[in-house]
Amino acid sequence: QVQLVESGGGSVQSGGSLTLSCAASGYTDNSYCMAWFRQAPGREREGVASIDRTGRTMLDDSVKGRFTIFQDNAKNTLYLQMNTLKPEDTGIYYCARGAWPSCSGDFNSRSYNYWGQGTQVTISS
Numbered sequence: 001q002v003q004l005v006e007s008g009g010g011s012v013q014s015g016g017s018l019t020l021s022c023a024a025s026g027y028t029d030n031s032y033c034m035a036w037f038r039q040a041p042g043r044e045r046e047g048v049a050s051i052d053r054t055g056r057t058m059l060d061d062s063v064k065g066r067f068t069i070f071q072d073n074a075k076n077t078l079y080l081q082m083n084t085l086k087p088e089d090t091g092i093y094y095c096a097r098g099a100w101p102s103c104s105g106d107f108n109s110r111s112y113n114y115w116g117q118g119t120q121v122t123i124s125s
Helices: none
Strands: 003-007 010-013 018-025 034-039 046-051 057-059 067-072 077-082 091-098 112-115 119-124
Touching (some): 003 091, 018 034, 018 091, 018 119, 034 067, 034 077, 046 067, 057 067
Antiparallel strands (some): 003 018, 018 077, 034 046, 034 091, 046 057, 067 077, 091 112, 091 119
16 A cells, blocks of 8 residues: 655745655555645645656746755655745645656646655744
């Protein structure tokens, strides 16, 4: 059974950094798109970053230059390095596994069939 477990969330001040982790289990084939989404209070869930099986990454414009997505295939773990955090980055961050090796170009959540439980990130000004 596929499971995704996020960790690394917390509360930091504006300008700080956090690194989120997503430990995947229940499968060993890394031939899937992986992504991070977030949901702020009162807002819809939005895509933040994705990485396909070739290592090609895509970032939402709001986090370009500040966030980095990468993965350790040996550990079956996905990461999101977040720097220069802003209050608007506050939200619950979710890890997701796509149904295909390639990632959708528009962070369509319907392209992802496995989700973690989320980890809270709170940025204070």
